[in-house]
Amino acid sequence: MKSAAKDCRNIFACLTVAMIIAAWLIPAGFAVNVEEANAVISQAETDIGSAYAVVADAETAGVDISALLNQLSSAGDSLSRAYVAFGTGEYANASALAIECSRALDGVTVTAASLKAEAEKAHSDRLLFSMVGSSVGLVLLLVFGFLGWKLLKKRYFKRILDMKPQMEGAQ
């Protein structure tokens, strides 16, 4: 009985020591130093810059970028907070916020590129339709213009001929 109690005490002591060591080591394992935080922030800067460039291109192509803009703004806010955390020496927090920034941009580039391709296709379709319409219009203008000119010329000569003096009582 005594031996069992002693065993229990030993196990409890071992567990306590293990928990203390774990509590000491785990945060150290997740600690982020200045270089690591800087690298993550730089990556977030690159991500947000690339996403902006693609979204700007999509906007130029005529895409409605409202939803993408919300994602960019959210990422921008996270980046601002990451810089504040970095400035105050909270490198782990800075790193987490920079990762949050990059995550906020998930899918932005792909969505913007896909919407841009759709917008460009729609634009080229509209252009084709407009060119066909204009061409048909021009052909009709040429045909009716030519016929109209013929008619006008005919009426002009008829009027000139009608104006020709005629001799009364001529045989």
Added chain:
Amino acid sequence: MNLGDAKLVYAFSCIVLSLIILSPTLAMVIPSPSGERFSELWLLGSDHMLAYYPFNVSAGETYKVYLGINNQMGNLSYYRVNVKLRNESEPLPNSTMGLPSPLEPIFEYNVFLRNNETWEREVLFSFAAVSFEGDVCRVSKVLIGEHAVDVSKIAVWNETSNAFYYELFFELWIYDPAGSGFQFHNRDVGFWLNMSSQL
């Protein structure tokens, strides 16, 4: 009107009509000329007017200004506003040379704006850990909104004005997607503050 004149009038009418027919296609192919490209940066006082900027400040009190940007660059722009704090002897941006102040920003706003869009933000700020020793004032912490930023900014007593002067100013930067990153956009606004131990 003789036949030659009629022919000219008829040909001119046909040309005008053909241009009208072609105009939708031409509008899609020929880009319309854009106007002058610029950005606006402004700062309004606590009443949202060009007045009532905070001046006499002390630790623990919160002050308010409004910061705004308008984009007239013709496309989506990515702006960064760097918030900086300086004393009387530290450099401001050089607008003639187009150079920013070399001081480190204490906060930044990242803003994405479409053409002709406006962004405005209420900027709440306060100071903490302010100490006075003789003719020197030291500010150790600035709070922008809920973000506390460590600074160590010293102001020397200005005997002419009887004040410890600081200036809170905002620089506008714009992102260049061609690869050079952010560039100073040569616009800055700011206001003077007189740090006092009590109001």
